[in-house]
Structures are given as C-alpha cells and as structure tokens.
Amino acid sequence: MKRQPLEPALEEIERQHLRRHRATVEAYPDKGSRAEVIVDGRRLIDFSSNDYLGLAAHPALAAAMAECAARCGTGSGASHLISGHGREHAALEEELAAFTGRERALLFSTGYMANLGVVTALASRGESVLLDRLSHASLIDAGLLSGARLRRYPHCDAAAARRLLAEGAPAAAVLATDGVFSMDGDIAPLASLSEAARAHDAWLVVDDAHGIGVLGRNGRGAVELAGLGTDQVPVLVGTLGKAFGSFGAFVAGAEELIDVLIQRARSYIYTTALPQPVAAATRAALSIAQQEAWRRERALALTARFRAGAREVGVPLAESTTPIQPIPLGSARAALRAQQALLEAGFWAVAIRSPTVPAGQERLRITLTAGHRENQVDALVESLGRICAAALAS
Numbered sequence: 001m002k003r004q005p006l007e008p009a010l011e012e013i014e015r016q017h018l019r020r021h022r023a024t025v026e027a028y029p030d031k032g033s034r035a036e037v038i039v040d041g042r043r044l045i046d047f048s049s050n051d052y053l054g055l056a057a058h059p060a061l062a063a064a065m066a067e068c069a070a071r072c073g074t075g076s077g078a079s080h081l082i083s084g085h086g087r088e089h090a091a092l093e094e095e096l097a098a099f100t101g102r103e104r105a106l107l108f109s110t111g112y113m114a115n116l117g118v119v120t121a122l123a124s125r126g127e128s129v130l131l132d133r134l135s136h137a138s139l140i141d142a143g144l145l146s147g148a149r150l151r152r153y154p155h156c157d158a159a160a161a162r163r164l165l166a167e168g169a170p171a172a173a174v175l176a177t178d179g180v181f182s183m184d185g186d187i188a189p190l191a192s193l194s195e196a197a198r199a200h201d202a203w204l205v206v207d208d209a210h211g212i213g214v215l216g217r218n219g220r221g222a223v224e225l226a227g228l229g230t231d232q233v234p235v236l237v238g239t240l241g242k243a244f245g246s247f248g249a250f251v252a253g254a255e256e257l258i259d260v261l262i263q264r265a266r267s268y269i270y271t272t273a274l275p276q277p278v279a280a281a282t283r284a285a286l287s288i289a290q291q292e293a294w295r296r297e298r299a300l301a302l303t304a305r306f307r308a309g310a311r312e313v314g315v316p317l318a319e320s321t322t323p324i325q326p327i328p329l330g331s332a333r334a335a336l337r338a339q340q341a342l343l344e345a346g347f348w349a350v351a352i353r354s355p356t357v358p359a360g361q362e363r364l365r366i367t368l369t370a371g372h373r374e375n376q377v378d379a380l381v382e383s384l385g386r387i388c389a390a391a392l393a394s
C-alpha cells in the first residue's frame with residue numbers, strides 16, 4: 001500500500017469552501033475583558049467565544065491561578081490515580097457536587113474526554129447508545145469508541161428516542177444528549193427524554209457544556225431549568241472552559257456512578273491530572289458565578305436585546321433563547337461572505353460549516369456574553385441587518 005498524497009484532499013476541501021484557517025488573537029486591548037480582541041492588527045468585537053459570564057479574563061481567576069502555581073507548581077506530574085490528585089482538585093470536586101446538588105463530582109481534563117469516559121464506561125458491545133442527530137462530535141466519538149451500536153434520533157424528537165428504546169435488541173445502555181445544542185442554541189426536551197430513558201432502564205447522560213452556569217434559577221443549567229434532579233438525569237456532564245472561563249470538565253452524579261468512572265473511564269485513568277492552578281482558577285470562577293447572578297441575567301438580557309433588534313431589521317433567526325444565536329445562511333459560501341463582511345465592520349462571528357453542521361445548514365454563530373455592552377450588541381445588529389439584506393438580494 002502506498003501513502004496517499006495530501007494535496008488533492010486539501011484542494012477538494014478548498015473547492016467546497018470548507019477549508020479551515022485559524023486566526024491568531026494578538027492581544028486583548030481591554031484589561032480584564034475578552035469582549036474585544038486584536039486580530040491581524042485590527043480591533044474587533046468578539047461575538048464568537050463561549051465566555052458567557054465574562055469570566056475568562058477576570059483578575060480573580062488569574063490571581064488564584066498564580067497563587068496556586070507559586071504554591072504547587074504548574075504541572076500535576078502524574079495521573080489522578082498515581083500521584084497527581086491534589087487538594088485543589090478535591091476541593092473543586094466537592095464544590096461542583098454541592099453546586100449541582102449531587103453526591104459527587106469527578107474532574108476530567110476536557111469535556112471531550114468526559115464524554116468519552118462516561119459513555120465507554122456505561123455502554124459496550126452488545127448494547128446500544130442513542131444520540132440526538134445534532135449531538136456534539138465528542139458524544140458521537142464516545143458512542144463509536146464504546147463498541148456499542150450507535151443509533152441516532154431526529155433532533156429533539158423524544159418520541160422517536162422512545163421508539164428506538166422500545167425496539168430494544170440490542171437494549172440501549174445510554175441515551176445521551178446535549179443540554180443546550182452547541183451550534184443551534186436550542187434546549188433538549190429533557191423531561192420527556194428522562195421519562196423515556198427511565199421507562200426503558202437506560203442511563204440518561206446530559207452534556208450541558210453550554211447550559212451550565214447560564215441557565216436555571218441558580219445557574220445550574222438546562223437540568224435545573226427543566227426542574228429535574230439526579231433521579232431524572234443521573235449523569236450530568238458540565239464543562240469548565242465555557243461559562244466558567246477556565247478549562248476542564250466534570251461529571252456529577254451518585255456516589256457509585258463516580259466510583260465506577262474512577263475504575264473504568266480510560267480518558268480519566270490514562271492521562272495526566274489537570275494542573276492544580278487551573279482547578280484553583282475554576283474554584284474562583286464557580287464562587288463568582290454563584291455570587292454574581294447578574295452575569296447570567298445579563299448574558300440572557302443581551303440575548304433578548306439581540307433577538308428583538310435582529311427581528312426588527314429582518315435578520316433571520318433560529319428558535320434559540322440561549323446566548324447561542326445562529327443566523328442561518330444556507331451555504332458555506334454565503335456564511336463565509338457574511339463572516340467577511342462582518343469582519344470589515346469590526347465584528348468577529350465565525351461561519352460554521354459542514355461537517356460541524358449538516359451541509360446546506362451553514363450559518364453564522366453569534367454568542368452573547370455578560371462582557372458585551374448594549375451599544376456593541378446594537379452595532380452588531382445594525383451591521384447584520386445590512387449584510388443579510390444584501391445577501392438576500394443577491
């Protein structure tokens with residue numbers, strides 16, 4: 001067998017307008033804020049980040065990280081089960097368990113790894129894993145890696161999920177869904193999914209990467225918003241790199257669930273523990289998020305302001321009430337053009353293309369955060385109105 005040349009593959013990606021490039025953020029011009037960035041020497045307002053509570057550049061997080069690094073060093077030096085598990089990890093796990101109202105929480109290095117760990121620990125060959133058609137890539141990869149049969153139901157269709165569960169053969173060990181869908185911003189029908197999973201004895205795993213910290217009366221996410229607890233949603237995955245402005249992820253649930261993950265989750269066992277200074281920064285973030293409810297209220301109020309303004313100037317919107325606001329544009333080319341036009345107007349909102357979203361459903365993904373100002377949101381709406389009118393006329 002000969003190795004395949006790579007150039008034609010890249011050319012084909014380019015021809016389909018699907019080539020990815022990275023922009024390098026050169027600086028954050030406003031101290032303590034990430035709302036504005038310098039890219040290619042230009043100052044832009046960032047409407048692409050998942051820093052929903054505006055905590056990523058908060059001085060208290062940086063101070064906690066620096067203090068911990070001076071005390072414990074940077075690296076953990078080993079995995080959690082060898083000698084890398086420290087006091088900051090233990091304290092953060094306790095605080096996350098208390099925050100989510102669950103018996104225990106387990107830290108993972110990333111949300112991607114948390115999903116791999118949970119699904120592979122709970123499902124295996126001879127069983128099946130059910131996923132929403134628009135689930136995050138990490139849940140799909142987790143399902144494939146588990147060796148179970150992967151089955152997908154139409155987006156947010158709990159009745160279809162229930163039918164697949166009832167078919168059995170092979171019986172579903174896991175039904176997993178995003179809480180808030182990362183590219184659509186809509187919320188999974190958690191109450192009906194929970195009833196279906198309970199009726200057929202499957203584990204319901206809710207990956208609330210984008211809901212935790214933002215939704216619910218206490219910021220506990222989509223599960224709190226739906227009024228559900230551990231009985232209805234036994235496995236809750238949350239990430240720490242989005243609303244909490246830090247890095248890492250956790251799984252929260254009953255004592256035995258966490259103990260089984262410690263025994264079986266290979267993405268937990270066979271990797272170096274998250275640096276303790278990162279855990280220290282996350283503890284600071286969790287404390288601020290709980291004390292300053294205005295942050296999540298503000299992210300949601302700016303979201304409502306954005307939607308009202310966009311509707312007024314004829315910008316197409318999706319059915320999302322969360323800070324993730326997709327602007328459907330229908331093709332990779334149209335989405336890239338809109339991204340470019342926005343850049344020229346001083347706004348950074350990234351075109352989301354296939355395979356991240358289905359081909360033909362390309363969009364701009366706008367995110368609102370507590371770090372934005374009203375006049376920045378209004379200016380974005382104004383530019384989007386102009387750009388969308390031109391796109392629809394062409």
Ligand SMILES: *Cc1c(COP(=O)(O)O)cnc(C)c1O
Nearest residue numbers: 110111112136138178182209239
């Ligand atoms: C971001 C995201 C993840 C991955 O989390 P990381 O900590 O960035 O690896 C998992 N699930 C969903 C739904 C996400 O949006």
